[in-house]
Amino acid sequence: MVRHPDPPMTGRATVLRRLTRWCLAPLPAPPVTLRRGPLRPGVFRSRLRSTRLTGQLGVALGVAFAICFATGLLSHLIQHPPGWFWWPARPVGLYRFTQGLHVATGLASIPLLGAKLWSVYPRLFSWPPVRSIAHAAERASLGLLVAAALFLLVSGVLNISRWYAPMPFFFTAGHYWVAWLAVGGLLVHIGVHLPAVRAALVRPVGEPRQDGLNRRTLLGGVAAASGLVTLTTVGQTIRPLTGLAVLAPRHPDVGPQGLPVNRTAAGAGVRAAALDPAYRLRVTGEGRSVSLDLAALNRLPQYTAELPIACVEGWSATGTWTGVRLGDLVALVGADPRRSSAWVESLQVDGAYRACTVPPEHVGDPLTLVALRLGGEPLHLDHGYPARLIAPNRPGVLQTKWLSRITVAGTG
Amino acid sequence: MKTRTVLVVGGCLLMAYAVVGALTDTDLTPGGVLLFLAAVLVVHDVVWMAAVLAVGVALTRVPSRYRPTIRAAVITVAAVTVVGLPLALGFGRAADNTSVLPLPYGRNLVAVLLAVAATTLLVCVVRRRQAVRNPKDPPSGAR
Numbered sequence: 001m002v003r004h005p006d007p008p009m010t011g012r013a014t015v016l017r018r019l020t021r022w023c024l025a026p027l028p029a030p031p032v033t034l035r036r037g038p039l040r041p042g043v044f045r046s047r048l049r050s051t052r053l054t055g056q057l058g059v060a061l062g063v064a065f066a067i068c069f070a071t072g073l074l075s076h077l078i079q080h081p082p083g084w085f086w087w088p089a090r091p092v093g094l095y096r097f098t099q100g101l102h103v104a105t106g107l108a109s110i111p112l113l114g115a116k117l118w119s120v121y122p123r124l125f126s127w128p129p130v131r132s133i134a135h136a137a138e139r140a141s142l143g144l145l146v147a148a149a150l151f152l153l154v155s156g157v158l159n160i161s162r163w164y165a166p167m168p169f170f171f172t173a174g175h176y177w178v179a180w181l182a183v184g185g186l187l188v189h190i191g192v193h194l195p196a197v198r199a200a201l202v203r204p205v206g207e208p209r210q211d212g213l214n215r216r217t218l219l220g221g222v223a224a225a226s227g228l229v230t231l232t233t234v235g236q237t238i239r240p241l242t243g244l245a246v247l248a249p250r251h252p253d254v255g256p257q258g259l260p261v262n263r264t265a266a267g268a269g270v271r272a273a274a275l276d277p278a279y280r281l282r283v284t285g286e287g288r289s290v291s292l293d294l295a296a297l298n299r300l301p302q303y304t305a306e307l308p309i310a311c312v313e314g315w316s317a318t319g320t321w322t323g324v325r326l327g328d329l330v331a332l333v334g335a336d337p338r339r340s341s342a343w344v345e346s347l348q349v350d351g352a353y354r355a356c357t358v359p360p361e362h363v364g365d366p367l368t369l370v371a372l373r374l375g376g377e378p379l380h381l382d383h384g385y386p387a388r389l390i391a392p393n394r395p396g397v398l399q400t401k402w403l404s405r406i407t408v409a410g411t412g
Numbered sequence: 413m414k415t416r417t418v419l420v421v422g423g424c425l426l427m428a429y430a431v432v433g434a435l436t437d438t439d440l441t442p443g444g445v446l447l448f449l450a451a452v453l454v455v456h457d458v459v460w461m462a463a464v465l466a467v468g469v470a471l472t473r474v475p476s477r478y479r480p481t482i483r484a485a486v487i488t489v490a491a492v493t494v495v496g497l498p499l500a501l502g503f504g505r506a507a508d509n510t511s512v513l514p515l516p517y518g519r520n521l522v523a524v525l526l527a528v529a530a531t532t533l534l535v536c537v538v539r540r541r542q543a544v545r546n547p548k549d550p551p552s553g554a555r
Contacts, residue, residue: 046468107495110491110494110495111487111488111490111491114464114487114490114491115487117456117461118461118464121457121461121465124457141423141424141427143453144427144449146453146456146457147449147450147452147453148449150452150453150456151445151448151449151452154452155448157494157495157498158498161498161499161503161504161513162504162505162506162512162513163498163501163503163504164504165503167444167448168441168443168444168447168448169440169441169444169445169448170439170440170441172439173434173437173439173440174434174440174444174445174448177430177433177434177437177440177445178430178434178445178449180426180427180429180430180433181426181427181430181431181434183423183426184422184423184424184425184426184427184428184429184430185423185427186423187419187420187422187423187426188419188420188423188424188427189423190419190423191415191416191417191418191419191420191423192416192420194415194416194419214480217480217483217484218480218483220480220484221480221483221484221485221487221488222487224484224487224488225484225487225488225490225491225492226491228488228491228492228524228528229491229492229495232492232495232496232524233495246515246520246523246524247492247495247496247499247515247517247520247521247524248515249499249504249512249513250511250512250514251511251514251515254510254511254514255510255511255514256511259511260511260512260514261509261511264506264508264509266508267506267508267509382509
């Protein structure tokens with residue numbers, strides 16, 4: 001009996017195999033006369049570049065981007081929670097940690113990305129420029145990955161410097177979607193270069209001593225640069241390092257009442273409404289509603305909590321807040337704080353952060369306050385006078401200031 | 413091979429998700445994002461890399477004993493400047509909010525760069541003394 005050398009193929013498998021063959025078929029090389037300038041062989045002669053160096057920088061950068069993506073996605077989910085998402089009220093400083101880590105890791109990866117792109121720069125001029133359709137697709141996705149990685153770091157630096165003019169798009173949305181683009185491009189890149197990634201993680205065999213020394217001193221230089229960037233900025237969120245944070249965009253002690261401010265009362269256009277003696281905070285539940293002036297709020301039981309303002313921009317500062325528990329206000333309209341969510345609105349007429357939802361985990365937490373005082377003094381106008389929300393483990397943009405209305409909804 | 417296929421296909425799907433998401437996000441002008449993507453790529457690959465390569469060529473003239481130290485200093489200066497310059501330029505300052513960019517960043521950036529220069533000088537002096545004491549040691553560093 002003679003066995004058939006090729007098992008019979010289904011129609012789909014034939015199409016797939018043909019497509020693969022078409023994608024991998026070599027394309028004709030362009031005329032050699034076009035091989036000029038940086039395309040010539042031997043233009044880039046630095047002996048510092050090596051596959052191992054590129055691999056090691058790539059692994060470090062991959063870890064940094066994974067941290068940035070995970071913490072950034074978390075921050076996005078907290079601000080725009082889908083139905084399945086749940087975010088606890090404790091530990092109090094968890095968001096402060098994750099967002100501080102996001103910005104610190106992004107800043108520390110600037111020299112890493114610089115060194116990595118330098119190490120692979122000669123490949124931009126490889127000859128022939130395109131070997132096959134598959135090669136062209138891989139190069140295009142690599143170009144997108146490089147552009148996306150640069151986009152994320154540059155836009156991040158511009159954002160913490162609050163310099164928005166060079167960015168012709170809404171920063172938050174642009175940074176978010178390009179992060180997905182970068183992660184997709186990174187996965188494709190790792191898939192294509194997986195053997196090199198694996199080789200970077202094991203001890204090299206037969207590497208000349210001098211090459212190993214060169215690689216290590218260069219990596220040492222990159223690490224020193226990352227370290228200095230971190231040392232001069234991370235004090236904006238890590239208290240003991242504040243004195244060293246000479247290049248931090250914020251200082252945790254500088255601002256009205258010793259605390260930084262992101263949006264001022266004048267900027268939000270609420271000065272007049274906040275200072276109006278006729279100010280009332282309206283709390284509405286299902287079928288019941290109360291309206292409280294500042295004196296009435298001050299007559300309710302007061303509690304004090306040490307809570308941080310943790311900004312999405314990576315800085316954080318702790319304040320001593322005093323005011324009414326949000327749970328007490330919710331109970332005032334007959335709702336159970338642990339089973340209610342609250343829609344909290346500012347006096348601000350418009351703006352992306354004029355209102356937010358406080359989920360039951362936070363409404364029922366004894367540390368969640370409608371704060372009237374900061375450090376024992378009535379709130380500064382820029383900190384949300386007459387009343388603001390302050391809750392544990394939440395981004396600063398969701399700590400709504402100049403409260404005007406709280407709408408309570410049961411969650412069954 | 414299977415892992416690599418999963419990574420490549422998964423990566424392509426995420427990139428497609430990013431494109432669809434960006435196009436359907438009403439807060440976003442995709443043209444602006446595309447322009448910024450192209451701008452950072454071109455500025456990096458043409459302007460920035462030309463400057464980096466020029467500095468690299470200049471570094472080959474530094475005696476090899478000092479080269480790794482000077483190279484580390486140059487990388488550090490570049491990274492610190494990328495972070496510090498937008499702060500020093502101060503376009504983000506706001507008249508009604510003194511807590512935004514509250515420090516004298518120009519002065520601080522210069523101080524940090526001077527500290528890097530001083531440390532580099534110190535290390536080079538130590539290297540030189542070591543070389544004078546042990547003249548047989550081969551110099552380290554490469555192009």
